[in-house]
Amino acid sequence: MKFHILTLFPEMVDACLETSILGRAAKAGCISFHSVNIRDYTLDKHKKVDDYTYGGGAGMLMQAQPVYDAWRAVQEEASQKETVEGVEAESALREETVECAARESVKALPVKRLRTVYVTPQGRTFTQEIAQELAGEEELIFLCGHYEGIDERVLEETVTDYISIGDYVLTGGELPAMVMIDAVARLVPGVLHNDESAETESFSGGLLEYPQYSRPPVWHDKEVPPVLLSGNHQKIDQWRLEQSIKRTKERRPDLYEAYMQAHPEGLNPKKKK
DSSP states (O other): OEEEEEESOHHHHHHHHTSHHHHHHHHTTSOEEEEEEGGGGOOOTTOOOEEEOTTOOSSEEEOHHHHHHHHHHHHHHHHHHHHHHHHHHHHHHHHTTOOHHHHHHHHTOOOOOOEEEEEEEEEEEOOHHHHHHHTTOSEEEEEEOBTTOBOHHHHHHHOSEEEESSSSOOSBSHHHHHHHHHHHHTTSTTSSSSTTHHHHSTTTTSSOOOOOOOSOSEETTEEOOGGGGSOOHHHHHHHHHHHHHHHHHHHOHHHHHHHHHHOTTTTOTTOOO
């Protein structure tokens, strides 16, 4: 999976995404990152990318032209890649002497428009479900705004998704973009060494994750719950479900209510009443 990040601060993005788990996954070829400096696409000789807003108001606004040209460059790169793949597929069909109609269908393959996420507090709130949805894409573009935002006209032409990470305002879109990229990337097969962890952690089943423990068995007079040392995996699974429900009820009553509505059987999800 490939992530394109349109930003005024590519060094900030690169420094974060090239380290830790995501950095290792990128080196292994599971995912890739392409930071694009919007300033490289401005037509202004002084590399200016912002201007005053029409109608007055505080702050500056990112102009449409450099944002659009940066986005278009990424889109064209993806289109060329898809065209090459289409030609290779057509060549393979010829070699296998497949029917003419099948070859023509390869020629007619449409160029896919990349899904473009604009990071903004005006968007829908980011959730694990959205992360899973985005993880199904082969490529994604994240557009990071600054100042008072971006000219509305270019947003209308390029953006497919308006997404926020919360009801607060930051100085730029880079941090929330990296939060979303991290959440999406870890769902890509091969990024996590143990893919099962992505299925059992918080929010994956509508509940918060259960408490976890490691060695030593006693620390500061606090003992690991005996059931976790029992070796009885059925009892361990039951205990973990109970703890997840209890923790969700205490810390996220909104999630607890939604879970109980979807699972009226409560602690026995597999048992039919």
